[in-house]
Amino acid sequence: MITKEDVEHIGWLARIEINEQETVEYMEKLNSVLEYFGQIDELQTEDVTPTYHVAEIYNVFREDMVEECLPQETVLANTENKQDGAFRVPKIG
Amino acid sequence: MAYENPDGIRIGLEIHVQLNKLKTKMFCGCSTDYHNAAPNTHTCPVCLGLPGTLPVLNKKAVEAAIKVGLALEGEIAEETQFHRKNYFYPDLPKGFQITQYDFPIVSKGKVVIEGEDGEHVVGITRAHMEEDPGKLVHIGSIEKSKGVLIDYNRSGMSLIETVTEPDMRSPKEARRFLDKFRNILEYLDVFDGNLEGAMRVDANVSVHWGTRVEIKNISSHKGVERALLYEIMRQKNVIRRGGKIVLETRHFDEGRGVTTSMRTKEEAEDYRYFREPDLMPMRVTDWIPAIKDTLPELPDAKRTRFMEQYGITDMHARSLTSKIMLADFYEGVCAKGVDPKTAATWAADVFLGELNYRDLAISSYDGRTIGFIHAKDPEIENSFKVPDMVELVTLFAEGKVSDRAAVEVIRTILDGTEEKTPSQIIEEKGLFKAEDDLVTKAVAETIAENAAAVQDYLGGAEKSLNFLVGQVMKKTKGTADAKTARELIVKELKG
Numbered sequence: 001m002i003t004k005e006d007v008e009h010i011g012w013l014a015r016i017e018i019n020e021q022e023t024v025e026y027m028e029k030l031n032s033v034l035e036y037f038g039q040i041d042e043l044q045t046e047d048v049t050p051t052y053h054v055a056e057i058y059n060v061f062r063e064d065m066v067e068e069c070l071p072q073e074t075v076l077a078n079t080e081n082k083q084d085g086a087f088r089v090p091k092i093g
Numbered sequence: 094m095a096y097e098n099p100d101g102i103r104i105g106l107e108i109h110v111q112l113n114k115l116k117t118k119m120f121c122g123c124s125t126d127y128h129n130a131a132p133n134t135h136t137c138p139v140c141l142g143l144p145g146t147l148p149v150l151n152k153k154a155v156e157a158a159i160k161v162g163l164a165l166e167g168e169i170a171e172e173t174q175f176h177r178k179n180y181f182y183p184d185l186p187k188g189f190q191i192t193q194y195d196f197p198i199v200s201k202g203k204v205v206i207e208g209e210d211g212e213h214v215v216g217i218t219r220a221h222m223e224e225d226p227g228k229l230v231h232i233g234s235i236e237k238s239k240g241v242l243i244d245y246n247r248s249g250m251s252l253i254e255t256v257t258e259p260d261m262r263s264p265k266e267a268r269r270f271l272d273k274f275r276n277i278l279e280y281l282d283v284f285d286g287n288l289e290g291a292m293r294v295d296a297n298v299s300v301h302w303g304t305r306v307e308i309k310n311i312s313s314h315k316g317v318e319r320a321l322l323y324e325i326m327r328q329k330n331v332i333r334r335g336g337k338i339v340l341e342t343r344h345f346d347e348g349r350g351v352t353t354s355m356r357t358k359e360e361a362e363d364y365r366y367f368r369e370p371d372l373m374p375m376r377v378t379d380w381i382p383a384i385k386d387t388l389p390e391l392p393d394a395k396r397t398r399f400m401e402q403y404g405i406t407d408m409h410a411r412s413l414t415s416k417i418m419l420a421d422f423y424e425g426v427c428a429k430g431v432d433p434k435t436a437a438t439w440a441a442d443v444f445l446g447e448l449n450y451r452d453l454a455i456s457s458y459d460g461r462t463i464g465f466i467h468a469k470d471p472e473i474e475n476s477f478k479v480p481d482m483v484e485l486v487t488l489f490a491e492g493k494v495s496d497r498a499a500v501e502v503i504r505t506i507l508d509g510t511e512e513k514t515p516s517q518i519i520e521e522k523g524l525f526k527a528e529d530d531l532v533t534k535a536v537a538e539t540i541a542e543n544a545a546a547v548q549d550y551l552g553g554a555e556k557s558l559n560f561l562v563g564q565v566m567k568k569t570k571g572t573a574d575a576k577t578a579r580e581l582i583v584k585e586l587k588g
Contacts, residue, residue: 013363015181052174052368060373061152064115067122067137075133075141075245085132086230086242089183 002030096209098262101302102325105259106267106317107295108274111225112157112251114283119224119251120148120191128288132244140249142187148371154251155377157283158198158222159384161253164277164391165217167202169381174374175222178364183243184226192223192254194366198375204277205393206269207411209262215270216258225250228290247290259297259305264321267296271314272415276392280417287456287466296321300328304338308352311345320345324352395420403433412441418458419445425460425479431486439486439499444477447503477506485515495574498524526572535568536581551586558582 007027011018018026072085081088113125121139138146162169176194202217227248231238255274261267275292278284286292294317299305308324311317323345328338343352390398392414399410399420414420423440427433448455448465453475457464461480467473489499501524502515519525539561540547550557558579565578 009363013179013365053370053373055373057373058376060149061155062122062149064117064151064153065122066116066124069123069135069137070141072131072133075136083242085134086244087133087183089241089243091231091238091240092182092229 002027002034006030096262098209100300100325100329102262103259103297103299103302103305104261104264104267104321105297105305106255106257106261106270107297108255108257108271109225109293110253110255110278110284111288111291112154112253112283113285113288113291115151115153115157115251117151118249119151119154119222120249123249125250127246130246132242132246135246136248141245142185142248148191150372150375151251154222155198155375156380156384157251157281158220158253159377159380160281160283160388161220161255161278162199162202163381163385163388164281165199165202165204165220165255167199167217167220169378170196170198170200171378172196172374172376173198175369175372176366177369178366180364182226183241184229185224185248186227186245190224190226191369191372193221197221204257204270204273206266206273208266208269213260213262213266215260215266218256218258220253220255223252223254224248225252259299264318264325267321268314268318271317273392275314276415276417280389280391282389285456287454287471296324298324298328299338300325301332303328303332304340306338306340306352307342308345309342309355312347316345316347319350320352323350327352389417399423403427403437405434405437409437409441412445413437416455418455418463421458421460422463422477422479422482425458426482426486429479429483431483432490435490436482436486439482439489439503443500443503444482447500447507451507453507475507477503481506481515488515488519493526494519494524495526495572497575498526498572523570523572526574532565532569532573532578533581535565535573536578536585538568539564540582540585547586 004023004027007018007023007030011023076082076085076087079087112119115125117123118125118140121137123135123137123140125135127135139148159169173193173196175191177189178192178194179189181188197219199220200218202220204215204217206213206215225247227243227245230242230244232240232242257270261270271292271294275284275286279286284291290312292312294311296308296311296317297305298308298321306324306328308320311320324343331338342355344355345352396407396410396414399405399413400407403410405413412419413423419440423436426436426440452468453465453473454468455463456466456474462476462478464474464476485494485499485502488494489496494502498519501522502518505518505522506513506515513521543561543564546557546560550561561582562575562579565573565582566575569578
């Protein structure tokens, strides 16, 4: 069972502000999802290997070859918060 | 005798090492050569964490991790894969770090160090691959920061995080471990320890077999030793006053040499690891034989060979193999046919001692020239050539220069800006050892001119002998061998 505290914690981890009403609403929704997974959980899966990737592909690599980087202006183009070629963000608490 | 560890100290280390010898970052083709570059000039959509980008793993990074695993005598996993470690912090803009979790590429290794009581085995719990975050620069101090500047040039660099067992029993052992570990990585040619930020260490320490405290992000080997010395003293004091050690993370203030408590996080760490869906798992154990063939001779093997092949002492072999470039330089000198024992004394004792005295760190060797940079200011650099060392060792072995003069030559080369051979320096400074008859003449003159001192010496004042030797050295402008001069005077006066 997911409690109100769990929902608040998840909200904090995702840095999303959730009000009292939403907390209750999400708690109910998440519990119904969890309940559904509870049904799946009843299946016998002891001999089934977990599927993490649908494609059975291993070993995808690239060679150690240098490619062109983005110019600094392009990197900083979408922010107003810049200083001396760096991104500037508020103090982190 | 076995070391008793009276304070019940246990130290474990977590070491982050950048695979900075690779040409490109871990998951994109951005160049790793960013150390002197302007901020945010070595980035692309992948390492900036822009939405919709796909990381593709650098094959050489995996090979390097396997190399490290084999050198640490660890096990390489049959199947290994990446996870996302989720957290919000602007050093990684995509909201998670790609790392390894329950299937690290390397587990169960070991490193043998020179411990408190001889050889001591430090267990390696695991070593895994992960990406480096970007660099944050606080405007003002960390405590009174007004804002933070972010440079993503470092973001996405390949890291190997190695976790040891808490097997070290003193700060000295922790430092020895780090020296050895760094040395092994440099032998493997996967890592250049002289680059800024190449190695970062977290240390866990407990006393009286008690609760451990973690000290985060220490940047130098000396720093680790100092942080541990301070932290052990602090913990012992807390216990002596009847207090309790609490499980916490502390920060080491390099300037003040103290550790301070970092604010305890209100929420427990909750990284919600899950498999990285953008990266496929790896099965690479079939690479092992080929990689094994490329492994170089490692420090311990080289040390044993040096002792056998060159007949040098364990101590000399240890210092000469403590840096791959120094070992190669020494072998370069020996290959020119000089006496290996004499060469070992000059390379390990004098040369290395003079480098340490000047805070110079060996940074390159190309088969002929060994280069160094100042440990604190990489702008200061200098070099020393194999032929110069060969010439100097030969001149010394043939008795043409005194040891004092040979040291002077090494110092002149290390402090000099012009290229000069030892012979030129000896010539210019008049350092050639004086001919024996010249010394004999100087001795005779000295005795004739200093009757009072001679009388004093014959009367039992040993100090007067030093004065007379000094006079001979003065007459020969320092080229006489002091020991020979002393013997000649004594022989002349006392028969």
